[in-house]
Amino acid sequence: MWKPHAPPPPRDTKSPDPETKQKTIRRIAQIVKLKPEFIDKYKEVHAAVWPEVLQQIKVCNIQDYSIYHDPETGILFANFKYVGYDYAGDMERMRENPKVREWWAMTDGFQESLVPGAKNSESGNPPWWKELEEVFYLE
Numbered sequence: 085m086w087k088p089h090a091p092p093p094p095r096d097t098k099s100p101d102p103e104t105k106q107k108t109i110r111r112i113a114q115i116v117k118l119k120p121e122f123i124d125k126y127k128e129v130h131a132a133v134w135p136e137v138l139q140q141i142k143v144c145n146i147q148d149y150s151i152y153h154d155p156e157t158g159i160l161f162a163n164f165k166y167v168g169y170d171y172a173g174d175m176e177r178m179r180e181n182p183k184v185r186e187w188w189a190m191t192d193g194f195q196e197s198l199v200p201g202a203k204n205s206e207s208g209n210p211p212w213w214k215e216l217e218e219v220f221y222l223e
Contacts, residue, residue, distance in 0.1 A: 107145075110166040111221065114213035115198060117158050122194035126160075127153075129191065136183035144174040160195070162213065179208060188212075 118126055130151065141149060145168025152161045168174050178184055188205035198214040205212040 107167055107169055108171060110171065111163065111218060112166055113161065113163045113216040113218065114211075115162070115216060116160050116213045117196040117198060118153060118160050119194055119196060120158060123153070123155070126191070126194045134183060134187060136181070137187045140178055140181045140184050144168070144178045146174075175208065179206060 145166055147165045147167055149164035150162065153159075154161070166174070185206050192204045192212060195212070197212045199210045199212065202210045202212050
C-alpha cells in the first residue's frame with residue numbers, strides 16, 4: 085500500500101562558511117492572481133520586458149525563469165532557478181533598481197496578492213508573490 089513520503093530535502097547547497105563563496109542553487113515557484121481585466125495588458129508587457137529589468141534579473145543570479153497563466157483561476161505561476169551566493173542580498177539588489185521598482189509598480193496593479201498583508205513587490209515583506217513548497221522533483 086502506498087504511504088506518503090517525507091517531502092524532498094531542500095535543494096539548497098549553500099556553504100555554512102561565507103568565505104568559501106559556494107553557490108546556492110534553489111528552485112523557486114511562486115503564485116499571484118491576475119485581475120481578469122488585465123490579462124491582455126499583462127501578456128503585452130511581458131512580450132516586451134524592459135531591457136533594464138531583464139538585465140537586473142540576470143545580475144541577481146536568476147535563470148530559467150518562466151511565468152504561466154491559468155485562465156480558469158486567474159493564477160500566475162512563476163518558477164525560476166536561483167544560482168547565486170546570497171538570495172536575500174540579491175533580492176535586495178533587485179529592489180534597489182529604480183527601473184525594476186517602476187516595472188513592479190506597473191505589474192502589481194494588474195495583480196492581486198495571495199499573501200495576507202502584502203502591499204506590493206517593492207516592500208518585500210510580506211512578499212507580493214506567494215512562494216510554494218516543492219513536493220516533488222525529478223532531474
